Amino acid sequence: MSAAKLNHHAIWTIYLAEMSRMRRTFWQSIATPVITTVLYFIVFGGAIGSRIQHVGGIGYGAFIVPGLIMLTLLTQSVSNASIGIYFPIFTKTIYEILAAPLSALEIVFAYVGAAATKSVVLALIILATATFFTPLHIQHVGWMIAFMLLTAVTFSLFGFIIGIWAQNFEQLAIIPSLVITPLTFLGGAFYSIDMLPQPWRTLNLLNPVVYLVSGFRWSFYGTGEVGVGLSLAFTGMFMAICLTLVWWIFKTGYRLKP
Amino acid sequence: MPPMISVSALRKTYKSGLVALDGIDLEIEKQEIFALLGPNGAGKTSLISIICGTVGIGSGTVRVGGHDITQDYRAARAMIGLVPQEISLDIFATVWNTVAFSRGVFGRRPDPDYIERLLRDLSLWDKRDRRVIELSGGMKRRVMIAKALSHEPEILFLDEPTAGVDVSLRRDMWALVRSLRDKGVTIILTTHYIEEAEEMSDRVGVIANGRILLVEQTAALMRKFGRRKLTLALQHPLAYIPVDLSPWELELEQQGQVLAYAFDANAEDNGIPALLRRMAELGIDFRDLDTSRNSLEDIFVSLVEQTA
Numbered sequence: 360m361s362a363a364k365l366n367h368h369a370i371w372t373i374y375l376a377e378m379s380r381m382r383r384t385f386w387q388s389i390a391t392p393v394i395t396t397v398l399y400f401i402v403f404g405g406a407i408g409s410r411i412q413h414v415g416g417i418g419y420g421a422f423i424v425p426g427l428i429m430l431t432l433l434t435q436s437v438s439n440a441s442i443g444i445y446f447p448i449f450t451k452t453i454y455e456i457l458a459a460p461l462s463a464l465e466i467v468f469a470y471v472g473a474a475a476t477k478s479v480v481l482a483l484i485i486l487a488t489a490t491f492f493t494p495l496h497i498q499h500v501g502w503m504i505a506f507m508l509l510t511a512v513t514f515s516l517f518g519f520i521i522g523i524w525a526q527n528f529e530q531l532a533i534i535p536s537l538v539i540t541p542l543t544f545l546g547g548a549f550y551s552i553d554m555l556p557q558p559w560r561t562l563n564l565l566n567p568v569v570y571l572v573s574g575f576r577w578s579f580y581g582t583g584e585v586g587v588g589l590s591l592a593f594t595g596m597f598m599a600i601c602l603t604l605v606w607w608i609f610k611t612g613y614r615l616k617p
Numbered sequence: 618m619p620p621m622i623s624v625s626a627l628r629k630t631y632k633s634g635l636v637a638l639d640g641i642d643l644e645i646e647k648q649e650i651f652a653l654l655g656p657n658g659a660g661k662t663s664l665i666s667i668i669c670g671t672v673g674i675g676s677g678t679v680r681v682g683g684h685d686i687t688q689d690y691r692a693a694r695a696m697i698g699l700v701p702q703e704i705s706l707d708i709f710a711t712v713w714n715t716v717a718f719s720r721g722v723f724g725r726r727p728d729p730d731y732i733e734r735l736l737r738d739l740s741l742w743d744k745r746d747r748r749v750i751e752l753s754g755g756m757k758r759r760v761m762i763a764k765a766l767s768h769e770p771e772i773l774f775l776d777e778p779t780a781g782v783d784v785s786l787r788r789d790m791w792a793l794v795r796s797l798r799d800k801g802v803t804i805i806l807t808t809h810y811i812e813e814a815e816e817m818s819d820r821v822g823v824i825a826n827g828r829i830l831l832v833e834q835t836a837a838l839m840r841k842f843g844r845r846k847l848t849l850a851l852q853h854p855l856a857y858i859p860v861d862l863s864p865w866e867l868e869l870e871q872q873g874q875v876l877a878y879a880f881d882a883n884a885e886d887n888g889i890p891a892l893l894r895r896m897a898e899l900g901i902d903f904r905d906l907d908t909s910r911n912s913l914e915d916i917f918v919s920l921v922e923q924t925a
């Protein structure tokens with residue numbers, strides 16, 4: 360078998376095993392985001408949103424939908440992918456993957472693909488839940504899907520790196536809870552960053568999540584604080600950084616092979 | 618025919634700076650059972666882990682079936698099944714699923730008939746739908762073996778296969794190893810028990826401190842080093858060894874209370890019957906006798922003495 364030809368069968372085997380591992384905890388893993396979403400709609404959309412009225416011509420309930428979905432996509436991608444690879448390293452069953460005739464690319468495809476699939480499924484569930492609370496009209500469905508997939512894959516790659524880097528469960532949880540969630544909150548998931556006073560508004564332009572949320576919101580309503588091009592460029596750049604890190608991990612064997 | 622495995626000038630230094638393998642040259646032929654014999658920390662696990670691809674190669678070259686393990690890793694690894702020293706399994710998976718998973722990861726098409734035969738051979742068939750967490754330690758080890766064989770490898774590595782293993786599994790494992798060999802599989806096992814190397818292998822490589830000290834046919838190695846010692850606890854202590862007993866080159870131990878005789882266990886005539894007859898004629902009575910084998914340590918001592 361030439362190196363260029365992918366070992367599809369092996370990728371598919373790992374992908375399915377990962378999906379079935381996720382199915383074992385499926386109800387747990389959808390319960391949290393769905394309940395959180397419902398709470399956000401009650402609190403922000405209902406209680407507070409009735410006072411806020413409109414943000415940039417969009418009802419507040421509808422305005423927060425892209426941000427909520429982004430929050431789920433980011434946190435779920437990172438945590439699914441990091442647990443997905445951390446688990447075999449922790450239990451040492453990774454030996455089998457390392458001894459198999461698999462390239463680094465194939466291993467990444469399988470684990471990152473499974474993690475991204477799960478977070479996209481959850482994002483779609485959130486989207487469906489949201490329609491119970493607020494009328495939704497999505498302007499660019501194709502772009503919305505594209506943004507979802509791109510974000511899921513990019514942050515699953517990031518999670519994959521975290522999972523290899525982490526040496527215990529605390530380190531595994533620290534990035535989603537201490538980095539991703541705060542940045543998403545600050546990044547305009549629940550408000551337009553135009554509403555922020557200076558200097559916070561300018562400072563927030565350093566927050567990468569701003570670009571993700573803004574681009575994603577554009578795909579829904581055709582408006583966004585920063586340009587779509589910039590959103591895509593940012594996500595692409597972050598993906599390139601993650602890919603470089605993954606390449607380095609496999610090249611040096613970092614924490615995978617002594 | 619080229620060797621099945623060929624290792625040359627292999628050196629491995631871990632990140633800690635420890636030199637685990639210090640210039641290994643080794644060739645293993647197709648269809649042989651090869652035992653890597655050495656004390657703990659000798660580098661056995663490091664060596665087979667590098668061949669299998671779970672530990673990074675330091676410097677040197679390793680070929681498996683003629684394929685370089687770095688350049689042509691797919692072809693090399695596809696030939697190998699590995700049973701690591703420690704049991705490591707996804708405890709939530711069922712026996713069937715984890716074995717089928719291993720086959721898939723090696724890129725082989727599903728073959729339920731083959732997996733069924735494998736599980737039956739390993740007495741795991743009844744347990745196929747059980748989750749690994751429900752199995753005993755011995756059963757888990759069988760699952761590890763089934764996983765290693767799931768993709769029908771041409772080479773099987775067993776790292777300390779009988780450490781902490783009960784008699785029935787040991788017996789089954791040796792039967793399996795022999796039947797695999799008869800089907801053309803090459804088997805490499807590591808052990809620190811000389812008995813195990815003697816019982817199972819065609820050839821033995823002795824390894825210590827990251828170096829191969831010698832590689833010998835098992836029978837030849839046992840002739841050289843597999844000496845046993847007969848100890849006789851005497852009724853009455855002797856002051857010296859009677860001249861009549863000199864052909865046996867005996868030694869007197871414990872203030873003359875014990876006579877020791879080192880003999881070649883594999884020799885046609887080990888000299889024991891004649892010794893006991895002669896002692897009876899001389900009226901030297903003993904109240905107890907015991908035989909023991911040269912330990913691995915004894916062998917290392919004599920090897921080091923020889924190479925020094």
Ligand SMILES: Nc1ncnc2c1ncn2[C@@H]1O[C@H](COP(=O)(O)OP(=O)(O)O)[C@@H](O)[C@H]1O
Nearest residue numbers: 617631633635637656657658659660661662663
């Ligand atoms: N991952 C590792 N990092 C550093 N040192 C290691 C590692 N694995 C093994 N060693 C060391 O390398 C030496 C050889 O170990 P090993 O190959 O496991 O020997 P054996 O299997 O013969 O007992 C030992 O001194 C061991 O402590």
Ligand SMILES: [Mg+2]
Nearest residue numbers: 661662702777
């Ligand atoms: Mg070992």
